[in-house]
Amino acid sequence: MIKNDHVAGALDIGSNTLKMLVVEKTVDGLREVGQRTSETRISAGISQNNPALKEESMARAIAVIGELYRDMMVYHPDKVRMVATSAVRDASNRDVFCKRVLKETGCPVDVISGEEEAQLIGCGVLTDPALKDQREILVFDMGGGSVECIYIKDRKIQFAESLPLGGVRLLEHHVADPSQPLKDTEIQAVVDSVARHVSRIPLQLEDPDKALVVGAGGTWITTRAMLAHRDGKTLEASSPYLELKDLESVFSEAASYTLEQRLQMPKLPRNRADVFPVTLLALMELGKWAGVTHFYNCFHSLRWGVASSLLENTRES
Structure with missing residues (x-):
């Protein structure tokens, strides 16, 4: 039986893909409990002088994020983190996007820096x-x-x-x-x-x-x-x-x-x-x-690093 204080959920709002992962911390490391990926691009237009997320892309992504978040919460993770990367990071309307995601899910979005993204990917690979x-x-x-x-x-x-x-x-x-x-x-x-x-x-x-x-x-x-x-x-x-x-x-x-x-x-x-x-x-x-x-x-990347960081100070089940 899963002990929820050893379970973490991560949702990665990538520029081209949306990914959800739930893991359990065990004596042997992290064990995948559930995962889902959606090929949903939100990054169209990010190379413009004033990059902004397009309304159609935002609406489509927010609907999928809501589905992924609800799927994730079925596992009752004790700790959850939702992160957004390059496309959202560079968008002039990122605050609007994040507020809409919060309204859809009740979960805040952490728009992480490129440096933190790279660090978390490294942590994920190490799992x-x-x-x-x-x-x-x-x-x-x-x-x-x-x-x-x-x-x-x-x-x-x-x-x-x-x-x-x-x-x-x-x-x-x-x-x-x-x-x-x-x-x-x-x-x-x-x-x-x-x-x-x-x-x-x-x-x-x-x-x-x-x-x-x-x-x-x-x-x-x-x-x-x-x-x-x-x-x-x-x-x-x-x-x-x-x-x-x-x-x-x-x-x-x-x-x-x-x-x-x-x-x-x-x-x-x-x-x-x-x-x-x-x-x-x-x-x-x-x-x-x-x-x-x-x-x-390697399949272990950003979302694994996010989940790992959430559980790094908990004891194994």
Whole structure:
């Protein structure tokens, strides 16, 4: 029987996805009790000079947030936190959005900084049992508005950076017509943008051969699912390890297609079809910058970090 003082709920209002998680703290770590994800984009227009959430996007997101919150409360968590990230953080009308969410759910929204977001993602990654013996970890978490880069050594976060390289932001900045194949000039613009932003990050892997690069977020999951489908496997049956050459293969195909053609690609969600090529390209460039050719796909990210932080001072059940 679950003891509610050991149960926490986290709701992540991301730029491209809304996610709910409920976990229980046990002697073996955190155990997932319930979770749900909705591919609901609220970040359209975040690259404008005066970024604001559009009414249609807000209304759609608030309705889904209400559903996720009610689903979460079915588990009667003792501690709950709802966080919003890049799209809401940068929006001029974020206060209006947060008030409407509060009215819908009765729960306040914490609009977290990029630095806190990156720190919480790092904490979330550390809850993955598969990584408990990994000494050196570099995390890339791709969102709609930002990419979080976190370096972990000996299970301690050494640095956590939030970069404005999210997929929707890159799409709006550098792609003139998302319905068409990517042009060489657009590809180069994304590559240059990544290079410019990572140039200020003090990365020096202690042991590049043994360090593990962890990929979190929907782009990694989508790519893994697409590769698994090629091999006749389900996502669950596929290896969590991805090779750079395989990412390049998926990118080359997706980037050469029109949006209509991408919509026919197996395992590519409809609401990611426009943004997918630029997000995958950005992640490939981050891998090249780090000097790595293989990645580990991790499902433990921001919402796991939020839940973990809520329970860090409680005793195990």
